[in-house]
Amino acid sequence: MNVAVIGAAGRMGAAVCEAVTGSSDLELVAAVDPAWAAGRDAGSGAELPGVAVESGDIACVAEAGAVVAVDFTVAAAALESAAWCAANGVNMVIGTTGLGEAGLGRLSELFPPDGALGCVIAANFAIGAVLMMRFAEMASPWFDTAEIIELHHDAKVDAPSGTALATAERMAAASQEWSPDPTEAEVLGGARGGRGPSGIRIHSVRMRGMVAHQEVLLGTSGQTLTIRHDSIDRGSFMPGVLAAVRFVVSRPGVTVGLEPVLFR
Numbered sequence: 448m449n450v451a452v453i454g455a456a457g458r459m460g461a462a463v464c465e466a467v468t469g470s471s472d473l474e475l476v477a478a479v480d481p482a483w484a485a486g487r488d489a490g491s492g493a494e495l496p497g498v499a500v501e502s503g504d505i506a507c508v509a510e511a512g513a514v515v516a517v518d519f520t521v522a523a524a525a526l527e528s529a530a531w532c533a534a535n536g537v538n539m540v541i542g543t544t545g546l547g548e549a550g551l552g553r554l555s556e557l558f559p560p561d562g563a564l565g566c567v568i569a570a571n572f573a574i575g576a577v578l579m580m581r582f583a584e585m586a587s588p589w590f591d592t593a594e595i596i597e598l599h600h601d602a603k604v605d606a607p608s609g610t611a612l613a614t615a616e617r618m619a620a621a622s623q624e625w626s627p628d629p630t631e632a633e634v635l636g637g638a639r640g641g642r643g644p645s646g647i648r649i650h651s652v653r654m655r656g657m658v659a660h661q662e663v664l665l666g667t668s669g670q671t672l673t674i675r676h677d678s679i680d681r682g683s684f685m686p687g688v689l690a691a692v693r694f695v696v697s698r699p700g701v702t703v704g705l706e707p708v709l710f711r
Contacts, residue, residue: 449476450692451513451537453505453528454520456480458602459542459681463517466685473692476511479504509535515692521604522546526553533557533564540691541568542684544609551703560700567695569705570609572687576661577705579676580614583663586672587621590665595643598652598660606651607641610661613704618663619645658683 450467454460455478467475505528508516515538518525525543532539539558546554546568558566571577587593597611619625625645633639640650659678664671678684687705694708702708 448472448515448692448696449474449511449513451475451477451479451508451511451516453479453508453516453518454524454543457519459519459684460517462681462685463519463688466682466689467517467692470689473689477507477513479507505531508532508537513537515540515695517541517688517692518543522550526550529554529557529566536564538564538695539566540688540695541566542572542688544570545605551701554701558699558701562699565695565698565700565702567691567698567702567705567708569687569691569703569708570613571659572684572691572705573659573676573678574687574705574709575676575683576610576659576678577687577709579661579663579674580610580617581706582674583614583665584617584621586665586674587618588624590622590667590672591624591626592666593618593625594640594648594650594664596650596652596662596664598654598657600657600659601653601655603653606653607643607649608651608659608661610659611649611651612643614661614663615643615645615647615649618647619643 450473452460452463455464460480464475464478467473516532517540518528519542522543522545525541529539554566554568558564595611595614597608599608628646630639640648643649658681661676663674690708691705
């Protein structure tokens, strides 16, 4: 199956290029990024013969015969790419975060469930992170308090992470009975983090040397539970990305999260 990568000059985009190239059933036919000069190889200098690379010209995605485009860019650019892909018959896998409800609504318009094209959007493609969210959801009805700490590399521009927000949403849906925050005064503004769904506090850390990490802390009388996932290398996301690429061609409409891909 022919695959294109949008945002291929970034670290995640380059990793996707290499993962697709190393797959026996997928072929990388286009790598696109405005940051590149035309003709430069993708994948952080890896040899990718036969790949069409255009400096910011998404038209090469269709010209190269891509069936699926994988997008790891920023929210505004991803929505523009989605509109182009929907108009040109290309399925999408989106790993870009920060789209919000309005962005998801727009994707649903571009990729309707009764249409011919599919779009998978996931905040996190690490299979362990998907399991972490499910475990946190399962544990929530049994605990009174919870907080989330997410830690990412220093190049991540949005906070909190899409994974942290998705985790909090699932926990809030699983239990409506959370104890109120006892804090009456913040000596330092923001010390208690941001208020997520159901008041679940989310704390964001941005630090060099990290990739993607998250802790979910749950507490009740006499006990605490910590659920943690660590991605120590971007390779941790690639099995999930490739699974989504193979899945999206058979599922019209928008699929949110990696769980429907993994647990059919």
